[in-house]
Amino acid sequence: GSSGVILSPEEATTLQTALVLLKHEQKFTSVQYWGKIFGINNDYYIAIGIGNDEMYDRKYLYIKDCMNWGDLPILPKEAQEQARLAKGRFSGDPSNEFEHILIKQLPGEGDEIHEEEETVIIKEEDRLTTIINDISHEAFIVPRSAYIRTPTGMISKNRTFEGLSVTECTKLGQFLHFREATELPKKSLIDRANLDKSLDFLDSLEEDVPKGSWSMQFDRGCGVTLLKSLLWPGYVFYHVPHTSSFGSVYYGIGEKNIDLPFML
Amino acid sequence: MNGTAEPDVVPEAAADAGSPVVPAVGDNATNGLVNVSEQKYQDAKAFMLQSSTQSGLNLYDHLAELLSNILSKRPGNIVDYFEELSKNVKKERAKASEDYIYDRPEKPNEIANAELETTLFKATDEEMDVAMDDDDAQSPVPNIIELGSHFQSAGMSISTEETYRIYFALKTLADTHPLQTVRFWGKILGLEKNYVIAEVEYREGEEEEDDEEQGDEDKEEDENPEDADDEGEEDELPKSTYKPPPVILKEEKGSGANRKSYFVCNEPGKEWVKLPPVTPEQIASARLIKKYFTGRLDALVVSYPPFPGNETNYLRAQIARISAGTQISPLGFYQFDEEEEEEEGEARENFIENPEFEGVSARELCDSSLGNWVHHVQHILPQGRCSWFNPSQKGDEEFEDEEDEDEKEEPDEPEPEVGPPLLTPISEDAEINGVPPWSVKLSHKFAREIAVAVVRSNLWPGAVAVAKDKMFENLYIGWGHKYSSENYSPPPPPPVMTEHASGPDITEVDDPTVEEEAALRAAQQEALEEEGGEEMEEEEEDD
Numbered sequence: 112g113s114s115g116v117i118l119s120p121e122e123a124t125t126l127q128t129a130l131v132l133l134k135h136e137q138k139f140t141s142v143q144y145w146g147k148i149f150g151i152n153n154d155y156y157i158a159i160g161i162g163n164d165e166m167y168d169r170k171y172l173y174i175k176d177c178m179n180w181g182d183l184p185i186l187p188k189e190a191q192e193q194a195r196l197a198k199g200r201f202s203g204d205p206s207n208e209f210e211h212i213l214i215k216q217l218p219g220e221g222d223e224i225h226e227e228e229e230t231v232i233i234k235e236e237d238r239l240t241t242i243i244n245d246i247s248h249e250a251f252i253v254p255r256s257a258y259i260r261t262p263t264g265m266i267s268k269n270r271t272f273e274g275l276s277v278t279e280c281t282k283l284g285q286f287l288h289f290r291e292a293t294e295l296p297k298k299s300l301i302d303r304a305n306l307d308k309s310l311d312f313l314d315s316l317e318e319d320v321p322k323g324s325w326s327m328q329f330d331r332g333c334g335v336t337l338l339k340s341l342l343w344p345g346y347v348f349y350h351v352p353h354t355s356s357f358g359s360v361y362y363g364i365g366e367k368n369i370d371l372p373f374m375l
Numbered sequence: 376m377n378g379t380a381e382p383d384v385v386p387e388a389a390a391d392a393g394s395p396v397v398p399a400v401g402d403n404a405t406n407g408l409v410n411v412s413e414q415k416y417q418d419a420k421a422f423m424l425q426s427s428t429q430s431g432l433n434l435y436d437h438l439a440e441l442l443s444n445i446l447s448k449r450p451g452n453i454v455d456y457f458e459e460l461s462k463n464v465k466k467e468r469a470k471a472s473e474d475y476i477y478d479r480p481e482k483p484n485e486i487a488n489a490e491l492e493t494t495l496f497k498a499t500d501e502e503m504d505v506a507m508d509d510d511d512a513q514s515p516v517p518n519i520i521e522l523g524s525h526f527q528s529a530g531m532s533i534s535t536e537e538t539y540r541i542y543f544a545l546k547t548l549a550d551t552h553p554l555q556t557v558r559f560w561g562k563i564l565g566l567e568k569n570y571v572i573a574e575v576e577y578r579e580g581e582e583e584e585d586d587e588e589q590g591d592e593d594k595e596e597d598e599n600p601e602d603a604d605d606e607g608e609e610d611e612l613p614k615s616t617y618k619p620p621p622v623i624l625k626e627e628k629g630s631g632a633n634r635k636s637y638f639v640c641n642e643p644g645k646e647w648v649k650l651p652p653v654t655p656e657q658i659a660s661a662r663l664i665k666k667y668f669t670g671r672l673d674a675l676v677v678s679y680p681p682f683p684g685n686e687t688n689y690l691r692a693q694i695a696r697i698s699a700g701t702q703i704s705p706l707g708f709y710q711f712d713e714e715e716e717e718e719e720g721e722a723r724e725n726f727i728e729n730p731e732f733e734g735v736s737a738r739e740l741c742d743s744s745l746g747n748w749v750h751h752v753q754h755i756l757p758q759g760r761c762s763w764f765n766p767s768q769k770g771d772e773e774f775e776d777e778e779d780e781d782e783k784e785e786p787d788e789p790e791p792e793v794g795p796p797l798l799t800p801i802s803e804d805a806e807i808n809g810v811p812p813w814s815v816k817l818s819h820k821f822a823r824e825i826a827v828a829v830v831r832s833n834l835w836p837g838a839v840a841v842a843k844d845k846m847f848e849n850l851y852i853g854w855g856h857k858y859s860s861e862n863y864s865p866p867p868p869p870p871v872m873t874e875h876a877s878g879p880d881i882t883e884v885d886d887p888t889v890e891e892e893a894a895l896r897a898a899q900q901e902a903l904e905e906e907g908g909e910e911m912e913e914e915e916e917d918d
Contacts, residue, residue, distance in 0.1 A: 151814050151833065259459065269459060326566045339564070341667065344854060364836055364858075 130158060133172065136328075137293055145247075146361030148239070157243060157361075173239065207258075246361055250346045252316060252338065255285045275354045280336040283325060286348075288311035344368050440464055480511065519545070519559050523849045525827050525841045537643070544643035545573055552646075553577065560637065561837075561851030562697075563690065568670025569642045572694060575636050634752075637694055641670060648672060650691040656683050658755060661692035665856055679868070693855045695755065700751040700857075701838035702849050709751050748813075748830060748840070834858055 126144065134142040139160035148155045155173045260270045279285045316325055316338075326339045339345040345363020350356070423435040441464050445453060453460065523538035541559055549557050552575070560574040638647040664678040668691070674686040682689060815830045832838040837853020887895070 149831075149836075259456070269456070326564075328568070341566075 115355075126156060133160065144360065145243070146363075148242070148361070149364050155239065242366075245367070246343050246346065249288075250340045250343045250361070251289045251291045251359060252348050253313075254350055255287055255315075257357065258313075259287070269317045272355050274355050274357075275350065276352060280329075280350065280352050281327070283316040283327070284336065285330065286316045288316070289313060342368055435466065437461075484554065508844070517848075519556060522559075522841075522846075525843075526839065526850055540643035541571060544571070544640065544647070548573060548575070548638060548647050559693070559850070561853075563668060563693070563851070563855045564853065565668035565670030570641065570668065570670070570690065571643060573638045574645070574698075575638060577636065636700075637691065638670070639690065648687075648692070650687060653688070653695050654683075657688050657692040658695060661689060661696065668855060674750070690855075696857075697835050697838060697851055697855070698752050699750075700757045701832045701835050702750065702848075703748045703840050703841070704745045704751045704847055705751050705842050708847065709749075720869045743762045747843075 130142050132143065133139070137160055141161050143159045143161065145157040145159050148157065157173045160172060254272075254275050257269055257272045275285055308315070324341045326341055328337045329335065336350045336352060338348040338350075340348075343361070343363065346359065347360045348357070348359035420435065423438070424433050436444045443460055444464060445460065464878040519542050520538055531821045545557050545559060548554070553574045554577055560572040563570045563572060633652040636652075637650045639650060640647045660680060660682045663680055664676070664682060666676055666678055668686060668690060672685075672687045673689070675691045676684070676686055812834050813830055813832055815828065827841045827843040830840045830842075834857060835851070835853070836858050838849070838851045840847065840849045842848075
């Protein structure tokens with residue numbers, strides 16, 4: 112609310128009904144509202160359907176009119192790379208196509224370097240998927256000990272999670288990225304020995320480069336902790352200390368802030 | 376096994392860490408089979424009572440406590456998260472010993488904040504008695520609570536609670552300063568704290584003059600170079616040909632980019648700080664850099680090219696740019712004052728509310744040609760001002776005669792910069808990178824009767840305007856940066872200065888050797904001998 116994003120009453124009611132229906136139709140364990148991506152003509156509302164395993168069994172869906180959900184395709188890696196090249200705003204029409212001109216330099220005859228222009232066409236839907244995956248990969252965070260890795264390897268919610276204390280909330284290390292741990296294996300063995308295997312299986316925010324890419328604020332004194340991502344402006348995470356309520360939402364134009372190192 | 380009674384008896388015997396208790400020999404000898412199981416039981420129990428070398432706990436106590444916990448609370452599906460419970464029990468045991476360390480709970484910021492806010496509410500209570508009599512007095516503060524609900528339906532606003540707090544804060548502002556109008560301009564987010572910004576207009580003649588201090592500072596600086604010059608005369612150094620770029624005068628209060636004044640505070644309830652007027656240099660620099668606001672007004676803005684000022688000035692410059700780019704109103708709401716004479720070459724600056732404005736329906740405002748919205752804030756020229764200022768300080772009348780006049784070594788006369796005149800419709804705004812500058816739509820899809828028109832800026836993400844019939848308002852909530860789909864790259868540093876052109880007076884030459892000097896002197900002597908010999912000889916003796 113204080114970051115300037117709000118669902119209008121109409122949006123909220125229609126989304127609520129749509130989400131409930133979605134959960135029923137697709138038999139998800141739970142459904143979450145992920146956020147909204149602004150397009151020029153139309154906006155996309157995105158939801159996540161979660162199956163049994165919280166981390167791996169996720170599926171993203173989007174709707175435009177708060178009525179009909181559309182599946183977002185799962186793309187292979189090369190297609191994702193290409194989709195990241197598209198620049199400019201989303202238009203709001205999923206069948207819209209972006210053109211991106213790739214200039215390839217191929218060694219031609221002798222010493223000449225022959226430049227070829229290749230036009231790559233990227234569909235808006237693909238780009239949407241890629242952006243959502245990227246944002247979830249780089250920005251989606253949860254408090255430490257909110258999720259547990261059970262002995263069977265599944266990741267599920269910790270029902271005894273009672274929230275972080277106020278002092279714990281001020282430390283970035285208490286918040287973890289909700290994704291496949293990429294940084295953990297790089298830590299030295301000494302560090303890892305002190306970690307708790309069931310709680311610390313995710314990367315913490317302290318490792319994020321560049322330092323300072325998260326802005327932490329308290330609202331109402333220390334009533335609510337807000338963490339805003341500066342790499343993906345528009346992503347907001349909140350947590351009420353000493354309670355188990357936390358959540359996050361993305362409200363933005365769906366573009367990474369590449370200028371971040373200049374801006375800090 | 377009894378869970379609770381046993382621990383009292385046996386731990387005394389098992390007090391030594393690490394060694395299991397051997398049961399009394401007597402039990403073994405007397406009874407047969409029963410004792411085997413009894414002994415196994417004792418062994419098992421003794422094993423469980425073994426204290427851990429690390430934490431001093433033992434399994435027995437832990438299990439006992441855990442089970443009693445479970446039995447008293449009886450949560451469902453325990454077996455799934457049994458490990459968690461076990462950990463929690465351990466944690467709590469560790470914490471229990473620390474309880475008597477702090478009696479005094481920390482006074483969190485929440486309490487401090489709440490106290491601040493109660494002062495907000497108190498102030499308004501006192502007014503209530505006075506204001507009730509005076510119904511005619513117009514409050515300079517608009518009803519932002521109502522406007523807030525419009526913005527909420529637009530989907531881009533701040534929460535109702537905060538709107539209320541800001542409303543009260545604006546009221547206190549209006550009471551402490553003599554203001555004609557107060558408007559909630561918006562909110563700029565920062566890294567550590569945010570800014571709440573109010574746009575105000577002073578009543579005529581009552582504005583505080585804090586510019587005089589700046590004028591005195593300038594005078595002091597002027598005196599110092601003069602001293603330096605006096606010293607310089609003794610020792611003539613080559614004078615530098617560097618002339619700083621001419622200073623472009625900032626605009627007067629009440630006109631151009633400084634038409635309105637701005638107050639900021641970090642949170643409603645805290646003190647309002649007035650932002651100084653903005654200079655054209657600051658606006659021009661702000662266009663070249665892109666930095667996050669920290670939330671502290673005295674923070675330095677470290678950037679290249681160096682920004683003249685600190686965060687206060689950068690904030691003011693960004694506010695000026697955003698206002699110029701995104702403050703719009705429905706066509707016809709404002710109109711030019713027809714009684715004013717129009718001078719040649721000068722853009723019209725003043726406008727007044729149109730008393731005959733009938734209101735434009737939301738449908739028309741959503742027209743995608745955007746012809747029904749106009750800017751009511753002047754565009755800022757590349758120079759940094761709204762009206763062109765000629766730095767070579769000629770009068771306006773001489774503009775056309777410049778070709779005939781003599782000039783110093785100045786480069787070509789800069790061309791006057793022209794921007795779009797006031798009250799141009801936003802359909803004339805240029806696209807950026809192929810993206811239309813504005814998006815417009817109705818706020819409610821399914822309830823069109825109560826819908827308002829919402830216009831969002833794509834150039835300054837976060838700027839929004841809503842209107843319906845006779846009501847309209849602008850708001851900005853965001854980080855304070857312009858949108859560009861290309862990367863930001865800072866301007867490159869200026870080219871390296873070339874060395875001084877080499878010439879005969881500064882090229883190093885070897886000092887003449889003794890032979891060369893002697894040869895030179897000999898040549899000179901010959902030359903003089905031709906004229907008259909005796910004088911030469913005298914000179915030689917003097918040497």
